[in-house]
Amino acid sequence: DAKTTQPPSMDCAEGRAANLPCNHSTISGNEYVYWYRQIHSQGPQYIIHGLKNNETNEMASLIITEDRKSSTLILPHATLRDTAVYYCIVRVQASYDKVIFGPGTSLSVIP
Amino acid sequence: EAGVVQSPRYKIIEKKQPVAFWCNPISGHNTLYWYRQNLGQGPELLIRYENEEAVDDSQLPKDRFSAERLKGVDSTLKIQPAELGDSAVYLCASSSLQGYYEQYFGPGTRLTVT
Numbered sequence: 231d232a233k234t235t236q237p238p239s240m241d242c243a244e245g246r247a248a249n250l251p252c253n254h255s256t257i258s259g260n261e262y263v264y265w266y267r268q269i270h271s272q273g274p275q276y277i278i279h280g281l282k283n284n285e286t287n288e289m290a291s292l293i294i295t296e297d298r299k300s301s302t303l304i305l306p307h308a309t310l311r312d313t314a315v316y317y318c319i320v321r322v323q324a325s326y327d328k329v330i331f332g333p334g335t336s337l338s339v340i341p
Numbered sequence: 342e343a344g345v346v347q348s349p350r351y352k353i354i355e356k357k358q359p360v361a362f363w364c365n366p367i368s369g370h371n372t373l374y375w376y377r378q379n380l381g382q383g384p385e386l387l388i389r390y391e392n393e394e395a396v397d398d399s400q401l402p403k404d405r406f407s408a409e410r411l412k413g414v415d416s417t418l419k420i421q422p423a424e425l426g427d428s429a430v431y432l433c434a435s436s437s438l439q440g441y442y443e444q445y446f447g448p449g450t451r452l453t454v455t
Binding site for chain 2: 279317329
């Protein structure tokens with residue numbers, strides 16, 4: 231699997247957009263970008279994934295650069311409940327492919 | 342739909358004692374995973390099942406860890422004997438062969454070995 235690099239921590243003011251970057255410069259053509267988050271004392275939660283087009287769902291937006299070497303997860307209006315560790319993962323879209331979690335980005339939403 | 346259920350949520354044991362964790366995946370999910378998460382780190386895969394078959398157990402310390410998934414539904418992860426370094430959160434996840442294989446995680450079992 232391609233490796234990812236994320237900042238260890240970020241702060242965001244409540245109500246503002248949180249933009250979480252991820253570098254995946256060695257991503258392969260058939261690998262997707264997945265984002266999960268883990269709120270304290272809970273298991274990770276799937277947020278969104280994409281291949282090369284930007285994606286949006288009810289939780290977040292995913293912006294992938296044209297060369298696919300980096301991406302940004304956007305939480306449009308961060309709330310205190312969005313305080314969590316956010317993991318960026320790249321993997322082939324298949325059940326047999328391992329999901330390898332790095333240390334992620336610890337996002338703190340500040341009132 | 343009900344989520345992934347794990348029990349117990351917390352377990353404290355003395356070293357050299359056995360311990361077991363139980364997981365009930367989301368109904369209809371063929372794939373089941375066990376992860377271990379150490380403090381401040383991301384989850385690390387221990388074993389993956391496709392139905393009742395363990396298809397990836399390369400990261401499972403087989404000298405003391407064992408797992409089973411009878412009838413391809415519930416699963417049990419066992420440690421015998423436990424060591425101090427086994428203190429961690431043990432997470433179970435499941436996924437479906439339909440969709441995009443996103444994994445759904447349970448709340449985990451926090452194990453403390455004293």
